[in-house]
Amino acid sequence: MIRMRRVTKVYKGNVYALEDVTVDIERGEFAFLVGPSGSGKSTFIKLLIKEEEPTGGQIYIADTNINQLRKWKVPYLRRKIGCVFQDFKLLPHKTVYQNVAYAMEVTGKSHRIAEQQVPEVLKLVGLGHKLESFPDELSGGEQQRVAIARAFINRPPILLADEPTGNVDPSLADGVVRLLEKINDSGTTVIMATHDKQIVNTFRKRVIAMENGRIIRDQDRGVYGYE
């Protein structure tokens, strides 16, 4: 599903964010991308949605080399990749329902389809009863569930989560990851960047560990560190 070949990303000022990263992530996999801040996890994710361009190397998504993707095709790439961020990125003046429906509207789907599917997906994330709430009336965990619902509403084959539990109460963080697991069970490839040791150790998924822009360990059913 995702193939990176010798990918390097250098930011201005000769800052190496990624260095010679080669990795394969198969369809339907669930992978944790772990490492301290500044290890290159966020750059990894930004490269996949073409928010940044690699300095060197090739990136393939579903056998398409996205380096060569025309600019106007980028939105269509992003429709295949759901994204969840630490800061939720919800629109404060829209309700839970509207926030999720928005992702369908901007891709040109009709209100009728949104009316059918949005409540369904919100029920899936456990917020079926809060359609009309506004984001600031929800807890961090609930807001992140809305964001996950929005990322999943168009049924993307890939879901990327960058520190999704970072702003969520630790007691609710497990629930967020279980939700990602549920989405993974439906066939979606999930990559979750995190430095939450406890979560990584609890869920025992594939662990891709990064440090200083390099992959230092790639392990199935792994844990956060060796200690």
Added chain:
Amino acid sequence: MNKITYFASETWASLRKNLILAVAAIAVVAVSLGILALVVMGWNMFSNMIKSAERKVGEIDVYLSDLTMEEERQAIEAYLVSIPEVDPLQVTYKDKETALQEFKERFKDQPELWEYLTENPLPNSYELSTKDPKDVGVVVGEISNNAPYRERIEDIKSASGAIEKLENIFDKFRQIGIIGVIALAIISILLVSVTIQVAIFARRREIGIMKLVGATNWFIRWPFLLEGVFEGLLGSIVAILVSWAVKVWILDKLIDNLQFLRLSLSSSLLWVLFPCMIVGGIIIGALGSAYALGRFLEV
């Protein structure tokens, strides 16, 4: 349909949010198009006045005596065509009957001037134009000194210098007007673009999310483009209303009260001018938002 209502509501919401800027942009668009309208209407009135004048700049009428014989007339014609400063294609013979017809046509509102004529008092004549209006004096001198059968030429008339001067003044007026309109159009494009920049800035978070969930670039751009176009359109409508008022309350009164100047405004002009103003407003709005989108919306 779904998309159209979406774009329309986004545009409207954004316009309301920065109302003061939008009003300023609309006002400047209106002023620039209004000045354009004034220049065009003024120019039209002036050129109608010039047209109604007996002779245009560079034109000379040569009147022949009724005693002129056909060979004499031909000799005079050959001579007129041969003058180097005269445009040989612009030498036309006008006989008495045609001259009378034209006279009746021109004064059809004052039939008392010609109703009681028993014979045609108007002479046969030649109308000629110089290649360069400046040479009128030279040509008039040449004809009065060297024409064959000089005694058959009763009179030589050329346009008065006053009209020439007026034309120069109006040319200046038109040039200044056009430069002013262009300058104002650029200012309006920039002002529209500022309102769009503000709108983009106010919605940057939303734009980021739209990109994230895969909205196409044009889907993001449309509401902003429409906002600029709407401002331009509104500005042009205001300008049309104002210039209509100026026409009805000022120009028409001027035309009525200064009849001796034979001012007039072609009625078909406004049917061309007003649609052009609407198109101009839309273009100004579209250019303004395109400029803002190009510079401040990386999609």
